[in-house]
Amino acid sequence: MTDLSSPSHDVLIVTGMSGAGRSTVGKALEDLGWYVVDNLPTQMLGPLTDLAERAGESLPKIATVVDVRGGRFFTDPEGAVRRLRDSTTARVRVLFLEATDAVLVRRFEQVRRPHPLQGEDTLLDGIGRERSRLLGLREASDVVIDTSDLNIHQLAARVAEQFAEDRFVGVQVTLMSFGFKYGLPADADMVADVRFLPNPYWVPELREHTGLDADVADYVLAQDGARPFIDRYAAAVEPVLAGYQRENKRHATIAIGCTGGKHRSVAIVAELASLIRGMPNVAVRVKNRDLGRE
Incomplete structure (x- = not known):
């Protein structure tokens, strides 16, 4: 495994349940100076990190949102994270966002949009499929934030608390x-x-x-x-x-x-x-x- 005792730069993979606040987190990270890429295929994690390494100090902090919206491009995400950690000098972390089923249903109903895995079934069916699909990625995550009781401002504050100018290795x-x-x-x-x-x-x-x-x-x-x-x-x-x-x-x-x-x-x-x-x-x-x- 690559030695991460002196990470050259930071790569943060933002993932989790649809409706749990990934967009809010992406905007909060941008405000903190991170370069944010939304809806990246898992196959592109390696090339994106290579780009950051070549960019050096001009691109020290990259965050990418990876989730089921990628469809057939969202394959073996936990394997992709594992391979990335083994092949780079960057500090690679995974932030997983989740919320209760009841909260997710309410949020989807408020915006009147279907769940990406819902198909012809109910919202709860889509949410259940997503939870099953993300189980391994959640277990591989470094940080899990439950947004059930957080508004967008509180969530942004949690992100700032966790990821603002954080170079501590340990x-x-x-x-x-x-x-x-x-x-x-x-x-x-x-x-x-x-x-x-x-x-x-x-x-x-x-x-x-x-x-x-x-x-x-x-x-x-x-x-x-x-x-x-x-x-x-x-x-x-x-x-x-x-x-x-x-x-x-x-x-x-x-x-x-x-x-x-x-x-x-x-x-x-x-x-x-x-x-x-x-x-x-x-x-x-x-x-x-x-x-x-x-």
């Missing part, structure tokens, strides 16, 4: 707290449950505070099992992140959940972040997904 870890009652994060690579700890919600003087407050954090961390969980979970994650680096997977989302995403998970994420930041070639950002929700 694994970028997003540590996310969340509440199980609001659903699992669809873009999580690893999920842990800290509902085994007593809930500060039932302590009247702590209920209105969050895991960001020292009194709540002290309460959570003082519980039996809290510190062993944090230490052992960080130790378990370390070889996973090292393996991600060997496999050139540059992004990981680790989600820690409690009931409402306000107390326990927030406090545990803060402690885990301090440990994971000490691992080699790992950058950490913290996101408290459900903080502030009722």
